[in-house]
Amino acid sequence: MRTRNLIAALAFAGASMLAAAAHADNFEIDGQHAWITFTIKHGIYGIAHGQFDGVKGAIVMDKADVTKSSVKAELDVGSVHTAFDQRDSDLKGPDFFNAAEFPTISFESTKVEKVDDKTGKVTGNLTISGVSKEVTLDVQLLNEAPAPWDATLTKAAFSATGKVSAADFPMAKAADGFGLGPEVDIVIDIEAVKK
Amino acid sequence: MSAVLGNPMVTTAALPLLLGIALALLARFALPAASPVLALFWAALLLFFYWDTLGPPVMPPVAASQKLIYLAFAGIVVGLLPGRMLGRGTGFLAAIAFAAAFLWLGWRRLAGGSLDLQMIAALAVGLSMLIGAAMLTAQQPSPSPPAEEPFLAPAAVLALSLSGAIVSVLGASLVTGQLLGSIAALIGGWCLVQYLATLRGGAATLWSEGVEFLLLYAAATVLIQVALLAPKANPAALVLSSLPPIAAVLVRGRLQSLLPGARPLRPLVAGILIAAPAMLAIVTAIVWAPHGAALGFS
Secondary structure (H helix, E strand, C coil): CHHHHHHHHHHHHHHHHHHHHHHEEEEEEEEEEEEEEEEEEECCCCEEEEEECCEEEEEEEECCCHHHCEEEEEEEHHHEECCCHHHHHHHCCCCCCCCCCCCEEEEEEEEEEECCCCEEEEEEEEEECCEEEEEEEEEEEEEEEEECCEEEEEEEEEEEEEEEEHHHCCCHHHHCCCCEEEEEEEEEEEEEEEC | CHHHHHCHHHHHHHHHHHHHHHHHHHHHHCCCCCCHHHHHHHHHHHHHHHHHHHCCCCCCCCCHHHHHHHHHHHHHHHHCCCHHHHHHHHHHHHHHHHHHHHHHHHHHHHHHCCCCHHHHHHHHHHHHHHHHHHHHHHCCCCCCCCCCHHHHHHHHHHHHHHHHHHHHHHCCCHHHHHHHHHHHHHHHHHHHHHHHHHHCCCCCCCCCHHHHHHHHHHHHHHHHHHHHHCCCCCHHHHHHHCCHHHHHHHHCCCHHHHCCCCCCHHHHHHHHHHHHHHHHHHHHHHHCCECECCCCCC
């Protein structure tokens, strides 16, 4: 009798764990539908806009317990563009993103908090030019649904905003207010494919 | 005052030029050339310009730009060693120090494994700096130095720094350009006073081995960083910028017989010959500047 109870308890625990695991969905960032954009002060005048095209990464979304969700993403510094070739190549140079030494920017979440059913805060380490700083992004789940043209393809779309200071990273000319910076506003819109 | 010090033209050109003049006057009238106090003044000024341009040191340094001040500090430590400890081993020490600096600054680029034009230029710059520094620092002062001898090493570092600064700025690496510009202006101020002294019939003050090493090492490591990490810097101009130390070794001892009666002219001719590759570097960088020779950020 005691053995039967133990087996039943173990089976229940196992089933509960499986059910919990089943809530965590894995997504892969869809690089063709990702807009990692930023705005930054341009000299003493206006606001410059830029975008990274090369992004890849993975999202784990646990709807039952959002705190168990996570994000890991990597940007190709060489893909940055700001609608002017000379500025783009300057941005990849040693005074800014230093692409020759650090060809990627990475973000890895350390904490995910739920705000309401569709919004949350994702805190993580943003690594630029080899230096990691903690940043918090306000994230909104825009939608999660099967594609109208392919029921086997499920995608989720997220929108996120955040702020960083270039002065926190080894980006000398963005930090001293010479040309661009130092405060950077980030706007991210990505779609991710459920695996 | 802070607005004046915040102006890059002041800290890159005017202030170091004045400080170089002040240091030269100090060496002429107050301190012997081999005085460790004079070497300490050079070291302090060098660190001031590093700090002003690159910001305070970061521990641990991650990016190559953060490593530069530590390399300068290492050069200063070697440069402050007593002369008898440096002696004839300085050339060998310089070769080791340059190889170590190249590997430390460029290991991420080297690990990337791509042997593109920029990497080939960086290797050429590193090798040329290593050979030039080893040859230049291995030379012992002549028992009765000719008029141009005290100018050979300063002219080499000045030419390297000035052309490196222009190549760097035109290659969209402004910070290293400013730093090299500061070093060039500092040494320019020194050379100006020493040359005026030569024109008045006096003898110019010779750099001690230690000062020669710390200044050459500082300027050369910055140039190596530009070669490794500034993709827009002209590769040919970078290689030409690294040649003045070798030119200084080649010029040594040759002018006395060529221009025996022109004592005041010899430092000038030596300087022009040593700076010839640097002048070519500047012309190359301007003519083939990626976006024209316009300065400033886009």
